[in-house]
Each structure stands twice: as C-alpha cells, then as structure tokens.
Amino acid sequence: MRTTQQLSITLPNDMAKMVKAKVETGEYASESEVIRDGLRALIARDRAVENWLLGEVGPAYDALKADPSRALSADQVRARLAAQHAKGR
Known part of the structure; x- marks a missing residue:
C-alpha cells in the first residue's frame, strides 16, 4: 500500500522561487522535501500552540473564573508593564 x-499545488511566485532556490542551493534534494519540511514545521507550531492553550491558558482561565479577585484592571497591567520596562533600561 x-x-x-x-x-498538484499552486504557489505565489515568491514562494515558488523560494522553494526552487532551496533545491538549487542543495539545501534540499527536491521541491517535495521543501514542502514536507515546511508542513512539519507547521505541525510542530500547531502542537506547541495546542499544548500552550491546554497547559497554560485553559488552567489560567479556570483559575480566574473560580476566583475573579485574581484579575487585574487595565491600569494595574499598564503599571506592571511600565515597571518591567523601566527595569529593562
């Protein structure tokens, strides 16, 4: 099996040129390899986003929903960001 x-795919000219250039320089053996590698990177990014959503965003949302007093006002967020920015200088 x-x-x-x-x-059969259609790419904008700039993307098609990039794929061909990757093969011409010997970085990849074929155009298919370039596309496969790009798709692997996309899959890895999607997994990372999914893990972040499930592992950090979801639990943070649940904690905030369970205890709304944990929330910060927009002014508090701005003040914290300004303080962090000032430390970085």
Missing part, C-alpha cells in the same frame, strides 16, 4: 499521495 502506498504511503504517499501526489498533489
């Missing part, structure tokens, strides 16, 4: 599928 075949584990690959042939597709």
